[in-house]
Amino acid sequence: MANFQIGFAEMEIGSIILSDNKLSNFIPPRLFHSLSLSVLSLSRKNFSGQLPENIGDATEIMILMLAGNNLSGPIPVSISKIYRLLLLGLSQNRFSGNTFPVFSPLLAFIDFSANEFSGVIPETFSEETRILSLGNNKFSGPLPRNRTRLSKLQHLDLHDNKITGEVPTFLSEIPTLQVLNLRNNSLKDMGNLLGMIETPVTYSSISDMFTFSIEFKDLLVNWKKSIQGLSSRSLEIYSLLDLSRNQLLGEIPASLGTIPQTLTKLQELTTLDVSNNELIGKIPVGGQMDTMNDPNYYANNSGLCGMQIQVQCPEKPPSEEPQEDESEEESWFSWEGAAIGFPLGLFLSKAIICLTGYLVPAKQPNHLSFRRRRRV
Secondary structure (H helix, E strand, O other), X not given: OXXXXXXXXXXXXOEEEOOOOOOEEOOXXXXXXXXXXXXXXXXXXXXXXXXXXXXXXXXXXXXEEOOOOEEEEOOOHHHHHOOOOXXXXXXXXXXXXXXOOOOOOOOOEEEOOOOEEEEOOOOXXXXXXXXXXXXXXXXXXXXXXXXXXXXXXXXXXXXXOEEEEXXXXXXXXXXXXXXXXXXXXXXXXXXXXXXHOOOOOOOOOHHHHOOXXXXXOOEXXXXXXXXXXXXXXXXXXXXXXXXXXXXXXXXXXXXXXXXXXXHHHOOOOOOOOOOOOOOEEEOOOOHHHXXXXXXXXXXXXXXXXXXXXXXXXOOOOOOOOOOOOHHXXXXXXXXXXXXXXXXXXXXXXXXXXXXXXXXXXXXXXXXXXXXXXXXX
């Protein structure tokens, strides 16, 4: 087995994809002497020990997937020299450390989940980051507040850490953010997340950037008090927010109270249960949503309306202020007409006297016209 690994290390090969085999022992340093290696996938084996310090010598690597091994220690600083690195998957190992090297400015996919990393969330990731999975580690402290980075982020998973404080405002300003998983931390304030409500699906999935299969894990979320898995290959159709098991206080923001219209795009949707929430507005119509007509799925949401539950939606959204009764409205408009009409009539009278020399009585204010204007 060792000779087999050494033989590979001494060959100038562009791609090495050996996931799900029975290779074991350690990753030989000479493997990274190659200047032709662009793809290295050694996931789900029995490799142990630390990553070789000379990993940065293989400067042409674009894809590095080492998930599901028994690798430990810090990420070597020399990885900063791999300037073309696009995907880095190190999940389900025993990597540790509280400092991180500066990664490639092209790095878009990062999965460090299920390791033993500690300290604050690093700010060394590039602006090109699309998917950032740091869940199930030992990160602590507040979330970074750097607005200039992560502007293209689509998927942020920080579940099961020790993160404190509040959700930074800049997260709500990322227009591409669709998945935000902060489950099981110590967050106290979530703020507004308006950027997740109207997420434009104008970008392609990260897996579409490459011609071979990339090792994605399913996304585990807390749904109806149970952990459910969502296929990572179709995450672009979801807008997901998981803030369960934190220390959040206060009311749920009104911006999270509607059922998104994008659900009509799910052609294989068979069951949708949004019962026992505080949802408001019209239930989406079209596609599979027209078949979701079981009232139990929408129970205990007094603000919902739609054909699925046989509740007609108002043509216009209800006013936040209570409507005054007819008599009070009439009285108010009478005083309003007098207040506006009297000076207006006086002004017109003086203007006509100056222009024509004749005294013409001022026209009485038309209360009905004022009333109609206000209603419109």
